[in-house]
Amino acid sequence: MLYLIGLGLADEKDITVKGLEIVKRASRVYLEAYTAILLVEKSQLESFYGREVIIADREMVESASDDILANADKEDVAFLVVGDPFGATTHTDLVLRARALSIPHTSIPNASIISAIGASGLQLYNFGQTISMVFFTDSWRPSSFYARLAENVSLGLHTLVLLDIKVKEPSLEAMARGKIVYEPPRFMTVAECARQMVEVEEEKKEGVCGEKKLAVGAARVGSAEQKFVVGTLEQLCEAEEEMGPPLHSLVLLGWRTHDLERDYLREWALDKDVFDEVWKRDYEGKG
Amino acid sequence: MLYLIGLGLADEKDITVKGLEIVKRASRVYLEAYTAILLVEKSQLESFYGREVIIADREMVESASDDILANADKEDVAFLVVGDPFGATTHTDLVLRARALSIPHTSIPNASIISAIGASGLQLYNFGQTISMVFFTDSWRPSSFYARLAENVSLGLHTLVLLDIKVKEPSLEAMARGKIVYEPPRFMTVAECARQMVEVEEEKKEGVCGEKKLAVGAARVGSAEQKFVVGTLEQLCEAEEEMGPPLHSLVLLGWRTHDLERDYLREWALDKDVFDEVWKRDYEGKG
CATH class of the missing domain: 3.30.950.10 (Tetrapyrrole methylase, C-terminal domain)
Incomplete structure (x- = not known):
């Protein structure tokens, strides 16, 4: 399952309880980091989650989305987005690609500006x-x-x-x-x-x-x-x-x-x- | 401190980690329950929080807001709102009352429809x-x-x-x-x-x-x-x-x-x- 998870606006504790549970169990965790940022560093997220977070820059999301989606039909992949996953910047293109590959997907909303x-x-x-x-x-x-x-x-x-x-x-x-x-x-x-x-x-x-x-x-x-x-x-x-x-x-x-x-x-x-x-x-x- | 805390949209796990920490330590926890509802019952919130939640109906919020704010200058009071505290229904009147009483207040945003x-x-x-x-x-x-x-x-x-x-x-x-x-x-x-x-x-x-x-x-x-x-x-x-x-x-x-x-x-x-x-x-x- 591909999970698009909103992180909210400020720091590592603005994730929802539901979102955090998924982050903790997912096989891979990506952070979309080119359209918005939190007020804290990636390292602070990693230490709060107790795991590695892979930065997904614009190039990766736009050109290498299949790497992000790899095996997401069999395992859980978390794609973290500052704010809400469909807020100011939508990630409909990533979801459309998941649909085309028959990868199940869902999203966990959060605060958006x-x-x-x-x-x-x-x-x-x-x-x-x-x-x-x-x-x-x-x-x-x-x-x-x-x-x-x-x-x-x-x-x-x-x-x-x-x-x-x-x-x-x-x-x-x-x-x-x-x-x-x-x-x-x-x-x-x-x-x-x-x-x-x-x-x-x-x-x-x-x-x-x-x-x-x-x-x-x-x-x-x-x-x-x-x-x-x-x-x-x-x-x-x-x-x-x-x-x-x-x-x-x-x-x-x-x-x-x-x-x-x-x-x-x-x-x-x-x-x-x-x-x-x-x-x-x-x-x-x-x- | 008066905390207006967004609960998000669906169930007890849509609260943010930050919001949950406040709910657990607050002296009193109110749930605004007349303009929006979660998809779960109050009892499910209470068992997840491990504490009692007081239903704040329209009458209480509009006519007895000073009861909600009682002692909030000295202790923490949590006022839970489905969605975002300033989303579709704003609670500016409660905050204005808190300001008038010199009660410090802050809000924890969450997903809004x-x-x-x-x-x-x-x-x-x-x-x-x-x-x-x-x-x-x-x-x-x-x-x-x-x-x-x-x-x-x-x-x-x-x-x-x-x-x-x-x-x-x-x-x-x-x-x-x-x-x-x-x-x-x-x-x-x-x-x-x-x-x-x-x-x-x-x-x-x-x-x-x-x-x-x-x-x-x-x-x-x-x-x-x-x-x-x-x-x-x-x-x-x-x-x-x-x-x-x-x-x-x-x-x-x-x-x-x-x-x-x-x-x-x-x-x-x-x-x-x-x-x-x-x-x-x-x-x-x-x-």
């Missing part, structure tokens, strides 16, 4: 589609997120923005010299995301994510160091220190709000006067 | 706002869901529909006789939901949820008995037996689809010829 963002106090019913934000470079500044964001904004819905992470990215400079060297991991911050949003708004000018819009910066959701910071995008552009270490996500607020959401968020406002003023002007009573 | 529905193979990025469907009665047929559904449909987004459950509902007939008797629990089925959707479409006629629309029926998501059934709403209206026991949810498909979604869903089609025909006509290449 898509639902755990509810800890911000924002009601999940009021969220529209989720979008992701990639790191802009000098030559690549994809603004396709803007159209989807605009759809949510026009309906007054909140938008969860998932921020880019770069792990095991080959250095282009080293490649030019014929070598494969990996760049150190990079995690987009709320401030970087806010700056990219404001920048694209300045080009497009449709009033979607200008600097006076309210947003929630979320850091280390699901961990004991979870933190929410609330402000205008302009304020969040500067909030490097307030947010602390990765991982970060951002929610752009829609105007279809509830008073309970305001009461919940206000506690975390970078500046309560600014929050009150902007809320009253642009959000209150609009739902 | 809002993310676990990804096991259907539908990409969570392609979902719009979540809606809920209540049981219609002869005199109360709220169709406000239709406007929100229409918003998602116009954007081509999938819609997760959460289905009504009725637990501990007083019998109106008995109340008329001056007695309080509770009705047996009721759980809306996919077929009932599909019938209500088609019925409202017949009134409103905006092409939002007519009987030729494709939808996914989901049963017992997150459990070993998880099942997905795919068909038109017309087909799902009749799919009582195929779905099996509760809990059910439904996803109305949007046209913004991916070929991988089709490949994944087709396996579960009630009739693959009908699925292929409707997909080709109304969904394929529309994204």
Whole structure:
């Protein structure tokens, strides 16, 4: 049996009791480690599980999935995924391959940022589609997120923005010299995301994510160091220190709000006067 | 400390290792038991935890929350919530009360139907706002869901529909006789939901949820008995037996689809010829 097991969001103890039982008895244990990361190292998982964990990078999952699935018709193979196995990144391709090979499979769900963002106090019913934000470079500044964001904004819905992470990215400079060297991991911050949003708004000018819009910066959701910071995008552009270490996500607020959401968020406002003023002007009573 | 702990979706082993450690050491353990249920009885939780669990019904949470919070500044109180503590039903009001009393609080996330529905193979990025469907009665047929559904449909987004459950509902007939008797629990089925959707479409006629629309029926998501059934709403209206026991949810498909979604869903089609025909006509290449 192939088991896709969600690990939750923070550390080795966020696995479910059911998931842990499978990890302990499986023949092989893989960890998908290129689309999301836990806040702890692989070694901490291994010592908690009492066994070896094989890192499955993008290349292995995309090109060598049959190695992962080898003998899974006769023995148990665990494929660990940070968050939920079908959360922000789905592993439907691996399951389709298992189906084609007649390998039985099942999944053990866990917390995903898509639902755990509810800890911000924002009601999940009021969220529209989720979008992701990639790191802009000098030559690549994809603004396709803007159209989807605009759809949510026009309906007054909140938008969860998932921020880019770069792990095991080959250095282009080293490649030019014929070598494969990996760049150190990079995690987009709320401030970087806010700056990219404001920048694209300045080009497009449709009033979607200008600097006076309210947003929630979320850091280390699901961990004991979870933190929410609330402000205008302009304020969040500067909030490097307030947010602390990765991982970060951002929610752009829609105007279809509830008073309970305001009461919940206000506690975390970078500046309560600014929050009150902007809320009253642009959000209150609009739902 | 007040701990809001997600229990996940199916049984006693879906709690996280971290959550279980807190349950074992807390002074008191409450189970919120009116907005969602596990697929197992309270006694099974109690025997797994090795301790008593206090049922917190709506009345207790809404009117006697200070009893739940008593002494939580000095000792640990666990408040268990099926799914994620801030999932489909949020408990922000309990947290706001804790804040007002200066009681420290934290939450332990877990799987919510809002993310676990990804096991259907539908990409969570392609979902719009979540809606809920209540049981219609002869005199109360709220169709406000239709406007929100229409918003998602116009954007081509999938819609997760959460289905009504009725637990501990007083019998109106008995109340008329001056007695309080509770009705047996009721759980809306996919077929009932599909019938209500088609019925409202017949009134409103905006092409939002007519009987030729494709939808996914989901049963017992997150459990070993998880099942997905795919068909038109017309087909799902009749799919009582195929779905099996509760809990059910439904996803109305949007046209913004991916070929991988089709490949994944087709396996579960009630009739693959009908699925292929409707997909080709109304969904394929529309994204």
